[in-house]
Amino acid sequence: MKLHGPVPGGPCWAELGTSDLEAAKRFYAKLFGWRPETDSRRQTGGYAVARLDGAAVAGLAPLYQRAQPVAWNVSFAVADADAAVRRVSAAGGAVPQGPVDVSDAGRTAVAVDPTGAVFQLWQARTFPGAGLFDAPGSLGWVELLTREPGRAADFYTTVFGWGVTASARYPRWSVDGADFGGMVTMDEKFPHEVPAHWLPYFAVADVDTAAVDTTDSDGTVLMEPTSLPDGPRIAVLRDPQGAMFGVYRAGDER
Template identity: 70%
Template sequence: MKFDKPVVGGPCWTELGTSDLEGAKRFYTELFDWRPETDPRQEAGGYTVAHLGDAAVAALSPLYQETQPVAWNVSFAVADADDAARRVADAGGTVVLGPMDVFDVGRFAVAVDPTGAAFQLWQARSFRGAGLFNAPGTLGWVELATREPDRARDFYTTVFGWSVNASRWYTQWGVGGEDFGGMADMGDRFPPEVPAHWMPYFAVTDVDGAAEVARAAGGEVVVAPASVPDGPRIAVLRDPQGAAFGVHRAGEEG
């Protein structure tokens, strides 16, 4: 992505909901060299923040509801979570949780866009979001996969005011023209039961090497390493619990 800190309207955080928190800690530590720290407070429910150096870069958490899928989630920074939730509803989306306060660190909500993709709203207080972007082991891109790209484009530009940089093959999202993510048409490339979804891409120094480490650690290579024409080298991986995520070569953000 083109910016290196959270900005209003852009992705500010990503967190994994997993069926095996300890297993996820081991896998992502081996893959990205993260240092996970679990909040000891009972009311935090096992929420674990992953660090690189002193920077918080992502989170891992147990599943909090029986219907919650094992998946990575993407949070977008907003100035006012309640106002943003109203915009989501007015634009045809659904707010499924919140807005609600999270201790003294911020206020958040979980929403679903009109095409079925879940995402989160984050109004920062003491915690703005990731302390590092684009470096190896950190968030570098986010991508929406949907079967209704026109509907999604109308929704997100209305709710967040994103800029759109579209080619025949791919749409890129931006804040003030600074691209941070994209949108892919799912078409018939996904099984029909797979819903629309947001997926994070993490920067790595070696995409092929990361794929091998993920496989050796019990994960799966979903999309083999490949170089996008006029774009980065990428791969899509799946962790041992089933959560999909992407990796791209650091320094080749959007």
């Protein structure tokens, strides 16, 4: 990720919704060295902010709704959540939740793009988002997996004003020329029941070690460590509760 902090339109936060919050805290603490701090206020439902060297790096939360899947979610920074929601709707997306205030921290909404991928909007007040990017244990890249790349590109460039690099192999998203993510076209190798989704990638010092640590902690390696041509070394993993995420070697050029 070429972004070094939250900027309008860019990814600013990754948040896990999980069926076993305490187990997830242990898993990610071992894998990334995170130190989860749980909000003691009753209305937060046990929400925890994972910290690394004092910086907030990700959120860990229980499932708040019965139909909510175990998954990582990506939030994008906006100056005005209400205005962003109107752009989402006008561009063919949906807004199943929000905008709502999160105490004095900010204002958020849950949105769905026209291809079915869920994401979140975040209007910062006292909490801008992650305080560390592109360093071991922190958010390093976000990737959209969709069966309709053209429709997705039209939607996100309209809603956020992103740049998109024309590439049949791997289009990249950017804000003001800074790349922060990419797009994968889901083909027949993806099971039909897997919906379009956003996948966060976290930087690690060693991808192979992260894969071993994941299996040692009862997680799963979905894509074995791989060095991409002219790209980073990556792997795709799944935690014991079923949430998928990626890792890449910190310092690799993308």
